[in-house]
Amino acid sequence: GDSVTQMEGPVTLSEEAFLTINCTYTATGYPSLFWYVQYPGEGLQLLLKATKADDKGSNKGFEATYRKETTSFHLEKGSVQVSDSAVYFCALKGSQGNLIFGKGTKLSVKP
């Protein structure tokens, strides 16, 4: 079945460092792909999305490119801030219209 694998955390970075969180997927066809963020004590917020191959999703300085050749959707940010500390989830849209999530990667940014 469809699945998402993302790098395990936690990831600890200093402020202004470069961030990469790896995400790969297994699916039939080319599903829409998403990154969601969960701040402490809160629900999930959509960070960015891509609906077809080679699409680049971007928001708040974060970017991810839909790579069908490598079945990947890695999240990147050039300069992280303390306020980016959160748990990041990679997800794909399943055949039932549901979201299939990875296990999440906790990011801690130190000042």
Place this chain on the structure above:
Amino acid sequence: DAGVTQSPTHLIKTRGQHVTLRCSPISGHKSVSWYQQVLGQGPQFIFQYYEKEERGRGNFPDRFSARQFPNYSSELNVNALLLGDSALYLCASSFLDRDSYEQYFGPGTRLTVT
């Protein structure tokens, strides 16, 4: 505009009891989905409802059931609670069902089973 709301925020139940969780979608949204998020894991899909009909179901036992009301709000019911049901239960709403790919999540209900 109000986002997705869920109630209660927190809940403590005993093994074997029954629980009902509630969700109100964003105004105008007709689809509601439920997810279970166990600590340290990603959310797992439980149900999706659209226009009061079940449109999708995840791999959960029959102890889990849900329904959607004419005003598009929804309830998730869990019978015969087990310790393993302790989790954050998330509700998400969207305008359409499987054709809509943007789901908006509520803050969740934290269920603790003792």
